[in-house]
Amino acid sequence: MKTKNLLLALSIVGFLSATSCKSAKTEEVNNVKKEVVAKVEEKVQTPNIVEVAVGNENFSTLVAAVKAADLVSTLSLDGPFTVFAPTNDAFAKLPEGTIANLLKTENKATLTSILTYHVVSGKFDAAAVVAAIKANNGAFEVTTVQGGKLVASLDGESVILKDEKGNTSKVIMADVAASNGVIHAIDSVVMPK
Template identity: 75%
Template sequence: MKTRNLFMAVAIIGLFATASCKTSKTEEAKEETVTMVTDVPETVQTPNIVGVAASNENFTTLVAAVKAAGLVETLSSAGPFTVFAPTNAAFAKLSEGTVATLLQPENKATLTSILTYHVVSGKFDAAAVVEAIKANNGAFTVTTVQGGKLVASLMEGNVMLKDEKGNMSTVVIADVAASNGVIHAIDSVVMPK
């Protein structure tokens, strides 16, 4: 009888030990699963052209102008677009009161024309622009969304834009990526005819 009780006691201890091992292995598996899930890298989507400009303090005047012209939806669409974006300093070069006047509702058509003159359909990074300039004897003409022309050229290693009035602007920051195109910051506002 003692042997039988001893045998049962050993069997019961063995069952508890096995159950305990299974429980800890199950808990370990759960912990591993949690660890694996938390190790997944977070994906961050690049904002569109309007989002990129809005997040950069150098483009506050441009963003205000885009809003006043009602172009937010257009520049947020799939595109792709290449935007030659005037910085705040570029807008400051305009005659005093010009920006304030352009932002008035009655001047929306003029403002829209000026802003769309800074936009080209398609995505053209700096390397593509430079290549096109070199392939076209040093001057490459692009048609803007507004319908006017800009002539891109190189001067001392910088991409220059010549507008229809003969004014020049320099690309000061190239290849700012956006989900629907690319932005090149320029140091002067270019003007259509």
């Protein structure tokens, strides 16, 4: 995929180079070429959400769950997505045996539901989340990819998520950039109804 994008960029640059010879606006064309190359290089160099998670040892349980639920290709799509990603410590708070049970083939639908409950369509960095909370009288409800709702609020300067069961989780690391969205690490697993 990265090679395709790079080849496409080089083709566009080649085309623009040929065009620039015939054009009186050589400087303008050169600026466009630079922008195209910069955008493609950025996309090629920035890992997607799954690649970011794989590269961070704090998300190894999440990565194992994403693989077991066959969500790797979905979370590698263009998106954009905002992922509230439970850390390994967050998963460790679940009752003993929960993770092992969820990773079983027969529980794939339940695992998929839980994981997609942590994903919101669109890219919402920390500033956007905080602004939405403040603009909505201190509580902002978002619909997850799973279809359930999460309510974001503030506790001091920390963003808190409340799930449909009334459990809460705190964002402990915000704005981890990915090519197809953003990741916010959370300290507890949130659960749909």
